[in-house]
Each structure stands twice: as C-alpha cells, then as structure tokens.
Amino acid sequence: MTNIKYVASQFNLVIKEDAGKVLIFNTFSGCVCTLEKDVFNSICNNIIDEKWPYFNDLISQGIIVLKEIDQVGMILQHENLAKFSNDKKNLSFVIAPTLKCNLRCYYCFESSQNDCKVMDEATMQDVLKFIENSFGQETESLRINWFGGEPLLAKDFITKFSKEIKKITDKHNVKYTSSMITNGVFLTKETAKNLKQIGELQSVQITLDGSKDEYCKRKGTTPVVFEKVIQNICDCADIVRISIRLNCDGSNYNDILNIVDDLFTNHHLTKKIGVYLAPITDYNGNGFDVCNNKEFSKLLIKFNQHLKTTYPDYPLKLDELNAKKCYCALKKCINYAIGPNGELYTCEHDFGVKEFIIGDVKNGEYFTDYHRKFLELKLSEKCKKCKLLPLCLGGCPSMRYNQKKDVCCITEPYVKYIILNKINKSN
Amino acid sequence: MEILIKAKPNFTSYAYPCSDDQCGDCKSQGADGCSTDATCYSD
Numbered sequence: 001m002t003n004i005k006y007v008a009s010q011f012n013l014v015i016k017e018d019a020g021k022v023l024i025f026n027t028f029s030g031c032v033c034t035l036e037k038d039v040f041n042s043i044c045n046n047i048i049d050e051k052w053p054y055f056n057d058l059i060s061q062g063i064i065v066l067k068e069i070d071q072v073g074m075i076l077q078h079e080n081l082a083k084f085s086n087d088k089k090n091l092s093f094v095i096a097p098t099l100k101c102n103l104r105c106y107y108c109f110e111s112s113q114n115d116c117k118v119m120d121e122a123t124m125q126d127v128l129k130f131i132e133n134s135f136g137q138e139t140e141s142l143r144i145n146w147f148g149g150e151p152l153l154a155k156d157f158i159t160k161f162s163k164e165i166k167k168i169t170d171k172h173n174v175k176y177t178s179s180m181i182t183n184g185v186f187l188t189k190e191t192a193k194n195l196k197q198i199g200e201l202q203s204v205q206i207t208l209d210g211s212k213d214e215y216c217k218r219k220g221t222t223p224v225v226f227e228k229v230i231q232n233i234c235d236c237a238d239i240v241r242i243s244i245r246l247n248c249d250g251s252n253y254n255d256i257l258n259i260v261d262d263l264f265t266n267h268h269l270t271k272k273i274g275v276y277l278a279p280i281t282d283y284n285g286n287g288f289d290v291c292n293n294k295e296f297s298k299l300l301i302k303f304n305q306h307l308k309t310t311y312p313d314y315p316l317k318l319d320e321l322n323a324k325k326c327y328c329a330l331k332k333c334i335n336y337a338i339g340p341n342g343e344l345y346t347c348e349h350d351f352g353v354k355e356f357i358i359g360d361v362k363n364g365e366y367f368t369d370y371h372r373k374f375l376e377l378k379l380s381e382k383c384k385k386c387k388l389l390p391l392c393l394g395g396c397p398s399m400r401y402n403q404k405k406d407v408c409c410i411t412e413p414y415v416k417y418i419i420l421n422k423i424n425k426s427n
Numbered sequence: 428m429e430i431l432i433k434a435k436p437n438f439t440s441y442a443y444p445c446s447d448d449q450c451g452d453c454k455s456q457g458a459d460g461c462s463t464d465a466t467c468y469s470d
Contacts, residue, residue, distance in 0.1 A: 029434035039428070054428035061434045074439070323438065423431055 006064040007046045010071045013387045013412065014040075015419050025419045028075070028323050028390040029062025032419055072384045075323075079393060082326035083375060084333055088136035092329045094337040094348045095127070096147045097154035097161070103183050104220030105209075107247070109283035110149070112352035115340075118154045123342040123361070124161055130342075130361035132168050134334065141175040147337070147348050152186035162199030179203045183219070184229040192236040203241040206233060209248075210255035211262060218252070230267070237272040244273055249280040250291040253299055257306060270313050277303045281396075283349050285403050297411035304417070318418050323390035327397055333375070346374050349398040373401065380406050388415065 011028040022040040025032045035043070042048070048064055049055070058064045065071060097119045099112035119127070131142070144165070146158060162178070169176035177200045184206035195201040206229065209218040215226045233242055244263065246256045256277070264270040279296045282288055291299065307316050329335050330347050337345040339352070342361040350356035359365040374397060383394045388410055394400060395407035 023431075026434065029438045030432065031430065031434040032432035034429045034431065057428055057430065061430060062438060322435070 004046070004048075005067060006048045006059070007067045008043045009062055009065050010385075011387055011390055012043075012063060013415065015416050023419075023423075024063065025321075025415065026062045027321070027388055027415070028071070030322065031061035031063065032423065033057075033061060033063065035063075072379075072389065075390060075393070076379070078325050079327075083331055086136075086334065087138070088134065088334060089138045090141045090143070091131075091134060091139060092143045092145070092335045093131060094145045094147045094330065094335075095161075096149060096337070096339050096348070096351050097151060097157045098340050099149040099352050100153050101149045101183075102153065102185060102221075103150070103225075105207075106218060106220070107249075107280045107282070107288060109281075109349050110352050112149070115149075115352065117340045118157055119340045119342070123340070124157070124164070126342050126361040127338055128161070128164050128168060130338075130364075131165065132172075135172055135174065139172065139174050141177070142169055144176075144178045146178060146180040146182070147351070148181070150183055150185070151180055152182050152191065155186065155191060159194065159198055162195070166198075166200070176200050177202050179205070181205045183207065184232050185225055187232045187236055189232075189235040189239065192239040196240055201240055203243065204236070205243045205245055207245045207247055208256075208259050209246070210252045211258040214252055214255045215259075218247075230262075233263070233273065234267050234269065237269055242273045244275045245278045246275060247280050248277050248291065248296070248299060249289050250295055250299065251289070253302075256303075260307075261310075264311050264314065270311050271315065275307070281399065283399060283402065293408050293411055294413075297414040300414055301417045318421055321391055321415060321418055324393050327393045327395070331375075331397055346371055347398045349396075374398075377401060382406060383408075388412065391415070 009026055009028065011026050013025045013027055015023040015025050015032070017023075017037065020037050021034045022037050023032070023034050024040070039052070043058070043064060046067075048058070052058070098117060099110060099115045100117070101108075101110075135142075142165070148154075151158060166176060168174075178195075179202055180195070182204060184204075187204065187206070192201070192204075208229070209215050212223050212226045215221075216223055219225075233244070236242060246260070248256055260275055263273065263275070277300055279293075280288075280290050282290050304316065304318070307314050326332055330337060336359075337348040337351065338361060339345060339357075343357045344359035344361065344365065345351060345356055346358050347356075356370060357366075358368050358371040365371070377394070377397055377400055379389075379394045383389055383392075383406060386392070386408075388408070392409045395409045399407040
C-alpha cells in the first residue's frame, strides 16, 4: 500500500549513481546509504510503500520524513534554540586585550591596528566579574580565545588575567582552557611554556599566507619577521597544538604548497602541527580579490589530495560534515567577544566598530537594534531550498549582515569528495 | 537499502549536538575549536 504519510527528505544529496544504485548522503541526519535507483526515484516522487522491508530504516535514517514536518522550519527552530539557549554548561568568550597589531595584512577586517590601548587593570577586574557572574550552577568549563590585534602585544596582561581567572574557575570548580589567534611573531618558546602553565593555553592558530616573499608582501612585513615566525612554530610545536591557517585567494595557492613543504620537509613538522586552507574573506566589502566559493572548494579538494599523496605521515582529518545547530559560538546569546575597553560585541569581526558594540562588561547588554537584527537574520529563499542548508545555515552571519547576500560556506563537490573519501576509508 | 554510515543518534532532537563550548560542532568532530571565522579546525 502506498503511504502518503511520508515524503522524501529535502536534504537527500545524491553523491553518485552507479549500476542502478544511488549513493545518498542526508545532510541533516548524517546517514550515507545506497538505494536501488527505482526506489530512490519512487521516494523522490513521494511514492513510498510501507511494505518495503527497509521502510523503517528510511524513517530512522532520515531519508523520508513525516509529510507534516516543515524541514526548514525544524532547522530554524533548532538554530533558535541554540542561539537563545541559556544553557551555561560550557562558556566561551573571545577577548581582545588590544587591537594593536604589528603586521598589516591587506585583507584584515579590523581597522584599529594603530590603536595602542591595552586593557587596563580596572577593566580587567570588570571583565573578570562579568565572566564570573555569567557562571551558572551547571557551568563545567570556560574557554577564552585570545584575539586581537595581536594578543601577544599584551602578553603581560594575558599572564595577569590568566592567574586571576584561574582563581575564579578553581573557586567554582570550572575547568579553564584557552586558545589564541596570533601571528606568531612573539610566540617564543618561553612565552608558550608560560601561557601553557599559567594560562592553560591548549592551542594556537597562526596564519601563513605563503613562503617568505609572498608572506612579506601580504602581511606588510620583512623577511626577518617571517623567519622569526617559522622559528617560533618549530620551537613551540612540542609545547602547544599549533594549527597553521593558510589564507588563500587562489593566486597564492602554489606558494602555499611551498610553505607547507618547507614546514613538513625542511622543518620535520609533519606530525607536530596541523595545516588547513582557509579562504581570504572580504568581510567589509572592500573589493579586494577573493576566491569564490566554487573555486575555493576546488582548491580545498586539491589541497587535501596533495596532503594525502605527498605527506602520507600527515594525520589528515577530513571534515565530519555534521549538521550545525548554530553557525558559530558567538551566534549564541550567552557568548561574547570582549574588546580592550570592556565593550561587548556579538562577533569578533566587529572589534573596533562603535556601531556594533552591544554592551559592556560593567553594565551588560544594551539590547541594541543591531544585535537583534543580527540574531534575527533571515535565510534567503535560495538557502531554504538548498540541500546543504544543515551544514551551512546560510553561512557567516556577520558577512550576511554586512554584505546583505548569501555567503555559502560549503559546496556540493566538496561534500561529495568528503563522503566518497569516508566511504573508501571505511571499506 | 544498504546503510554505509548511520544517521547521528537523535538527530532530530534539540539536544544534538550542541553540548560543547563552541559552535556546536567542533568538539563533536574531534577538532580543537573554532578558528576566527568559526570554521572548525583540527590539529
């Protein structure tokens, strides 16, 4: 008997068709399965027979869903719950102790690199109080992500803050860890050791845009600085986990391979550091060259293949492709980015922009029009119809707000590449 | 029908997978955390 209670999931993505069979990945449930082509076609036409021996599997794996369910509505509702959740079990803050920076990356979204202010003692005490007051009975962990400017230009501040926050987390029996986004210039062995010991520093992200000449050109610096960063990476790789973000706009792709080879072959870091390709993004719509999403996803596939074949010892981890409940930590109301004056932002991309301040550590949230609009961003009709919506949720909300356009963060070819690799691995 | 990778447990539930401290994905992926643009990264 034909069952009209169920329809095909909107999120069944065909990975490949072969010998009368279709390989499907459901981007919401995470299921990967094969179906006979005629069965799949039948499902697509919502002709579903409950006598099929695998009928219950189709339901449990999310390939078919109750026809009453609004699948996009379900995703939006899940996202809302994550955004507005008051669950404080794991808290996360981004802190920029200064917006000053010693480098001048042409693509930087911040415009306050010359602002020499470092968070003062009184503001630090307010930040500590703000964080302590944000703890709930259920709080188990606190993570601070140090950001800037260049956070290590405020190294003494970070050391002092870390000692104080440790006292607070110890008092509340909360596990404290930190991470840092740094250009690596000041990350000496001694600094890394201290921050690990005093500040529970677990991981560091350092950006390299290519080998020496390209790096200097893109970051407005000198070869001495480049060499210092490489030396620091080598010196600190055994102390903290280092992820090298390789910023790519397409034109520097080959040079990025050179720097990876330098790190892995000449400096023997294959098993000690992680590398990942990241798109250069024009957050503020300044008009510089960037890779579009399709071009970037081709490079990403090429890069993964390159790592796999050239450095078989490198522990390459492929994306898990989990459905997102919330685009990022800062999209959640309980998490904030905190600037050097104790000002609160909803996103680190807003640092230094007065009209994007949504509160301060002394007075809390201002409940601004901007924050409300940011939280209430609507999905475009195109996104609502997209099979990749569960993996993307419309992309970075900050970019969506500023650029008023879709900013997809994943593509079908890339998803297909990952799934086929996973299948081959498990076989 | 052959299931090659099973659906995530309770994938329709509100609780899945936002039990971690970042974007809701990184830790469940075994990653270190979020990078600046919130792309999950791992070591």
